[in-house]
Amino acid sequence: EDKVVQSPLSLVVHEGDTVTLNCSYEVTNFRSLLWYKQEKKAPTFLFMLTSSGIEKKSGRLSSILDKKELFSILNITATQTGDSAVYLCAVEAWGLNSGGSNYKLTFGKGTLLTVNP
Amino acid sequence: NAGVTQTPKFRILKIGQSMTLQCTQDMNHNYMYWYRQDPGMGLKLIYYSVGAGITDKGEVPNGYNVSRSTTEDFPLRLELAAPSQTSVYFCASKSRVENRGRREAFFGQGTRLTVV
Numbered sequence: 001e002d003k004v005v006q007s008p009l010s011l012v013v014h015e016g017d018t019v020t021l022n023c024s025y026e027v028t029n030f031r032s033l034l035w036y037k038q039e040k041k042a043p044t045f046l047f048m049l050t051s052s053g054i055e056k057k058s059g060r061l062s063s064i065l066d067k068k069e070l071f072s073i074l075n076i077t078a079t080q081t082g083d084s085a086v087y088l089c090a091v092e093a094w095g096l097n098s099g100g101s102n103y104k105l106t107f108g109k110g111t112l113l114t115v116n117p
Numbered sequence: 118n119a120g121v122t123q124t125p126k127f128r129i130l131k132i133g134q135s136m137t138l139q140c141t142q143d144m145n146h147n148y149m150y151w152y153r154q155d156p157g158m159g160l161k162l163i164y165y166s167v168g169a170g171i172t173d174k175g176e177v178p179n180g181y182n183v184s185r186s187t188t189e190d191f192p193l194r195l196e197l198a199a200p201s202q203t204s205v206y207f208c209a210s211k212s213r214v215e216n217r218g219r220r221e222a223f224f225g226q227g228t229r230l231t232v233v
Contacts, residue, residue: 042224109159
């Protein structure tokens with residue numbers, strides 16, 4: 001069974017701090033790892049990572065994947081109160097089922113980040 | 118471009134009642150998914166589909182059924198609702214191929230279901 005484990009489960013910081021969120025996975029036939037941000041509604045896409053060692057960056061957020069260690073991190077620098085959310089990690093993996101071969105998306109439990117003023 | 122549309126947004130069911138959560142997408146995506154999210158938890162996969170006429174069980178399928186008669190629609194059926202099915206339900210769709218380095222799942226706005 002595919003597993004995605006995120007840590008920490010929750011984190012409280014002050015504005016301006018830098019945070020690192022972790023995601024480890026155990027899947028067969030890895031295809032990609034995705035990060036999402038979820039406020040009080042549907043998740044919104046942040047990054048998709050497929051190759052080791054290549055950093056994806058968007059403003060104060062960045063992420064990198066290590067396929068050898070089965071691990072990804074999401075960094076947020078100079079945090080703001082608007083960064084408060086649940087951050088979800090998901091892994092896309094190739095599998096076989098009644099439809100032939102296809103991709104299943106498995107999510108971790110998420111990290112609840114609270115940024116205080 | 119509407120994306121993924123879920124209805125209803127909220128629903129209260131009595132134990133033993135049944136209902137269908139509707140999900141439709143207009144992006145011609147092959148893959149569609151149903152997840153449930155309990156308070157403080159991540160998303161758990163209920164059922165998914167890789168195309169019209171094909172569905173498969175996810176992590177927590179018991180108590181649910183799905184169908185995929187068209188590419189656009191992927192309804193989730195709850196038979197004999199139980200309090201354990203109180204949750205927020207998300208439908209998502211995804212393309213099989215990358216587009217400018219992206220292949221993310223697009224989510225509907227969720228359905229908050231309470232079974233009493």
